[in-house]
Structure formats: C-alpha cells, structure tokens
Amino acid sequence: MRNQSRLGRRPRPEPPWAATEIICDIYMRYSEEFVQRVLEANNLQDLISEVTRLKPARQGFMGRCPFPDHPEKTPSFSVSESKQVYHCFGCGKSGNLLTFLRDYHAMGFRQSVEFLADRARIELPKSDPEQAAVEDQGQQLKRKILAANAVARDFFVTQMNERSRSYLQARGLTEATIATFGLGFAPEGWDGLHRALERKQISLAVAETAGLLRQRREGTGHYDFFRDRVMFPIRRVSGEVIGFGGRILATGEPKYLNSPDSPVFSKGHTLYGLDQTARFIRAEDQVIIVEGYMDLLALFQAGFKNVVATLGTALTFEHALAIGRMTKNVIVLFDGDQPGQEAAEKSLPLLLSAALRPRGLVLPENLDPDEYLLARGAESLREEIQRAPDLFNQVLLHWTLQYRGTTTEKAGLMEKCQPLFEAMKDSRLRELYLADFSQRIQVNAAQIKRFFAETRSSSGSHRPTERKQIPGQVPPEERSDGEVLVNLKQAPKAERLLLCLALRSRVQLDFILQQNLLELLFHSGIKQIFQWIRDTYRQEPEKFDKLASLITTRIDDPGVVFEFDPSNDDNEELEAEVLRDCVRRIQTDAAKFAIENLRQNLKINPTREGMEKLVQLQKDRLNEYAKR
Ligand SMILES: [Zn+2]
Incomplete structure (x- = not known):
C-alpha cells in the first residue's frame, strides 16, 4: 500500500506565483529559441552556489535552502545539474534559472534573460x-x-x-x-x-x-x-x-x-537596497518603504530586512510598480516631521493606482527610523508596524484635524479625496474606504459618489482612472498575445506523478508514450504539457535532460517535477511499480468517466448502440481487473 499513500500525499505550500505577466514579458521581446539558448549557456548550480553552499549528492547537489523564509540546519535543497532545476524538500520551492532569479533576486523575466545572456557573453538579438x-x-x-x-x-x-x-x-x-x-x-x-x-x-x-x-x-x-x-x-x-x-x-x-x-x-526608477532585500520582501510578502540610506541600513541591521529606500526623492509611480512585482503589502515609514508627512500623502495615490495596499507609519516625536531604533529598540518598532493603520485613513485623519463640518469644508475634502478614490484599483476596497470616509465627514456615500460623478463630468474629458503609460512599459493589449502559464496545481495526483516520472527517465517516457496514455488524461493542463513534451522529444530526443527545465517556464507549479521524491527511495523497482500504479489509476479513471458519460447520454437518448457500447465498456473494465 506504499503506492497508495504516495498518491495521496502532496505536502506543498502554494508558491506566490504572479506568472502570466512574467511569461508575457519574456515573449514580448526575445524569441523562445533565444531564451532557451541563454538558459542552456548558464549553469543553475553555479548561480545558486553564489548564495548557498552546495555539496555533491546522489541526484546532483544538496545544500541549505537559500530562501530567507526557510531557515534550516540540515540541507533539503536539491539542485539537479543534468535537468537544471532545483527543489527544496523542506519548503517546496522549486523551479529553474528563471524562477530562481525571480524569487531570489526579484528580477523580471526579461531582466533575467538579459542578465543570463550577459553572464554567458551572448549578444542580445537586434530588432533591425x-x-x-x-x-x-x-x-x-x-x-x-x-x-x-x-x-x-x-x-x-x-x-x-x-x-x-x-x-x-x-x-x-x-x-x-x-x-x-x-x-x-x-x-x-x-x-x-x-x-x-x-x-x-x-x-x-x-x-x-x-x-x-x-x-x-x-x-x-x-x-x-x-x-x-x-x-x-x-x-x-x-x-x-x-x-x-x-x-x-x-x-x-x-x-x-x-x-x-x-x-x-535613474533616481525615479531606482530603489536602494533591493540587491540585499528583495528576497526578504518576496518571502515576507511585505515591504517597508523608507526615505534614506541610513534608515534602510538601520532597519536591516535591526532585523527588518524586507525594506527599500527611495533615494531621498519622492516615491514615483515607477517605484510603486517595481514594488508591486514583489508584494502588494506596503508599509510607508516616513519621518515624523512635516516633509515626512507630506511625502507620505503624496505617495498614497501612486501606491493605490499601482494596486498596492499601503499602510502608513509616522514615527512619534519627529524621530526618524534610525533614531527611533536607537531610542526605543526593534521590538517597539515591530509593534508600531503591526499597528500601522491604513495610509488612506491616516492621511484622512491628518486632513480632518481641523475639521468642523461646515459645508464648504465637506466640499473641499471631497475634492481633495476624489483623486484617491479614483486611483483605487480594487473596487471592493474602494467601497470600504468610501464607507469610512462617509462616516468621517458625515455625508452619505451615495451623495459622495454623485459629487464625484459631477466633478468628473464638469471637468470634461478627465479620466483619472486610466493608467499612465510608462516608457518602456508595455500596455496590456500588447501583452495579451503572450503565453499564459499552464495550470497544474489542481491536476489529479496520479497525473502529476505520471508527468514527473516521465521526466525522470527516457525508458519511462517511452513507456508512457507507447501506452497512448495522453488520450486518457483528464486534466487539460497535464495533457497540454505532455503533448508538448511528446512533440519536443520526438523532434529532438537528445534534449531529454532539458525537458524538465524547459517546462518549468510554462507551468504554474514547477514542483511537479519533484512529485516523486528521490531522496528517500533510490529503488528502480519501486519507481517502476509507482509508474504502473499511476498508469492503472489513469486508465481506470478514464474508463469510469467514459461509462458515466455514456450512462448520462443514455438517460436522455436511449439507443441500442449506446446500450451495447456501455455493456462492452463494463466488460473491458472487468477484464482489466481480472488481469491484475
Ligand atoms: Zn526551502
């Protein structure tokens, strides 16, 4: 019953995977051939060796997981040199060169391709x-x-x-x-x-x-x-x-x-510290934004490593977009003085229009983060951060400090807040904020909405929710023809396992292809990937070892490549048995599905042929059982 339990096991946290956008990013400029050439010219093990020590192991290399959200004493991070993929048996992170650059170094795909091309001294293709x-x-x-x-x-x-x-x-x-x-x-x-x-x-x-x-x-x-x-x-x-x-x-x-x-x-595009902090930001799914170098260093040293600094300039929309690629959860930590307060206010519409969820922390007594840490310590700051209110509410509070509730004040505040509401990308969030705002100024929400609508129409063509076109940034329409990642997360276990086993040896892949199993697969994603594997493998059988790495840029869950855990079992016989079990499971499920389908059809349209076919299918099933 070992196999049974194997099929029933799937201990893997869902990785944060913002992928469609990334994959479109690759294909918008570089051909797939180019990307593959660049990937083949680099070695995953070299890149990962720069951040964690790898030692030779049975199936490639093992080391301690380099990702900051998974501190560990015994190595469970494995890198397969022949397949150019990595997998952590502790936290479940896996992928190839590109996903590593994304998750560890916060590089976009395009940037990663350029980085790898540069490492391998491959020239970028020229447009004309x-x-x-x-x-x-x-x-x-x-x-x-x-x-x-x-x-x-x-x-x-x-x-x-x-x-x-x-x-x-x-x-x-x-x-x-x-x-x-x-x-x-x-x-x-x-x-x-x-x-x-x-x-x-x-x-x-x-x-x-x-x-x-x-x-x-x-x-x-x-x-x-x-x-x-x-x-x-x-x-x-x-x-x-x-x-x-x-x-x-x-x-x-x-x-x-x-x-x-x-x-x-470019100051307006650059965030300080990202080379050291990006991986912490991704791992903690939260970022603290500060204003200066010293603030960042003080925070980093005190253990707040998910931090970035603007270069003494105001936050820009480009900064917000760059942050949004790593996390949506933002803590704006600005100095307690007047300029700090103003900077926090100015950053609010930018953060909202980049669909981020900003909270704000203005430190007491005009302290900057550096001074605060010296005076009160890290624990106290951690509490402040946890308690930090929504930046919107905080700004609103500041704007209404002197508020007495006169009609002109109400109109003035509504005008002031309108751009903020229009910047909010998330409509549910907008409704909630509107409720807060309505209560705060004692005007009902419907009236506020009417006020916004009239201001908008009287100011003519003003369409504030339109996203600003950023130079170098591709508008969404152009991206839509890019490939979308194939979803494998919801695939049945037997089919995930089958895919993994197919990639583990040529013999197994040949066997699976000979069995005509592809027709029987239930999950469309698995089917799609298998068809791609079949076609690629038939055209270029020598690429077998590359297949695992190649598919990881196409699927939403590269962990599938490690579905069968080689670290515990090195037994070829057992692996063959698991494969047979998978095949049987898939055949049985397909037969059950066909029978059920036919039954449903017969209910609506009872024909003689249909009845005969049903009988035949059931006989086949019994024969299958008898053979086992
Ligand atoms: Zn790990």
Missing part, C-alpha cells in the same frame, strides 16, 4: 540593422559606465579611514552591515578617484557620463564629484553598481548627494 547600431553603442556605453562604477566602488572601499568608520559606528552600524552594503569613503582631495580611474584606464569622458567626475569650469581636466563623503553604492538586484549616494562627513551642503541620472541610473 539601423536600430542595432544605435543599440550596440548604447549597450557598450552602459557596460563602460558599469565598469567605471566598479572601479569607483573599489576605490571608495579602500579609502575607508578612522574618521569615516567612526562616523558610521556612531550611527550604530556594524562592520557586517558596512560590508554587506559595500559602504566606502570618498576622500577630501579633488583628484583621488580621478587618478584611480586613470590607473585602470577608464575613459574620463565615460567617468563624466557616469557622474563620477566633473569637467573643470576653468581650464581643462576633471575633478572628483564626490568629496569627503561616506559613499553608498546603489546596486542593481544583479549586483552591478549603477550609481552612488554620498553623505557629507563634515558640515556642509548638500547633506546627501546622489549620482546624476545616467544611461544606467
């Missing part, structure tokens, strides 16, 4: 020759800027001295945090970095475009842009430095200075 020349130059410049930034980062790290170190220590940062975030120091002179760049043969023009050097106003030559500052490298999720933030050490203005925008860096 003229465009190609321009793109080529652009790409080259970007690479050069990243190289210049890398030299600058190394230089700043070597320049750390007593003074900068003791400043950071006074702000409560540990050596570990300083190292994790790669902090450094830009010395006082005017040409320290300049000379370091020259030594590494970095073009000064490139360094100028990168914002590292400035042209002298008088005479010729360049000088260092950052001087006497503690330096915070701003990194992509993939680790490359795209810009810097610098905090002045002595007194002076500006207190914080960022790299100017460049071909690789």
